[in-house]
Amino acid sequence: MKQDLSGIYLITDTHIQHRFSHMALADQAQEAGVRLIQYRDKQATGREALADIEAMMSKLKDSQASFIVNDRADYALAGGADGVHLGQDDLPIAAARSLLGREKIIGGSSSTLEEALQVEQQGADYVAVGHIFETETKKKEYPPRGLETLQKVREAVTIPVVAIGGITLENATDVIGAGADMIAVSSAICTAEDPFQKAKEFVSLFV
DSSP states (O other): OOOOOOEEEEEEOSSSOSSSOHHHHHHHHHHHTOSEEEEOOTTSOHHHHHHHHHHHHHHHTTSSOEEEEESOHHHHHHHTOSEEEEOTTSSOHHHHHHHHOTTSEEEEEESSHHHHHHHHHTTOSEEEEEOOSOOSSSOOSSOOOHHHHHHHHHHHOSSOEEEESSOOTTTHHHHHHTTOSEEEESHHHHTSSSHHHHHHHHHGGGO
């Protein structure tokens, strides 16, 4: 069942840090009140990814957090996840909807207002906009989009808007002020000395 798409959205990463597994990061995040958790591991084999997804879904199924998979609708389906996040070059949103059904969460990436409108028109449950600020977590071929693009997207679409890219506790308030319903965070939580505490600090921004 789809849950309210608002608040903090963690993207787990075990390559920018090696102290915590995807499972450990997800567990700490949901305990801190994070609402949406995405599994992202582009280096894992299919078997490794599915094992991670199944284990994380089992851990999170009774929590308040929804759990989705990056890029791969087939992994999300096989692992019983709550949905999938799709980039511009991934499986089309309509095809993912056909595969996963109406009750699953499907999000789509955008870097321009035009792409955001397309994501909404194609039937996504939320649109991610970014990167908002400079980020080392995921290299992009285009410059940061900034708060202005985020604000334009918020004014133009009716689905929830997720801001992503270079967001920290220091700039998060400005991002929320520009209209973000959710803030997607990876390195700011995953590389923190205490991911649980850092996640709590982010969650408090929406309380």
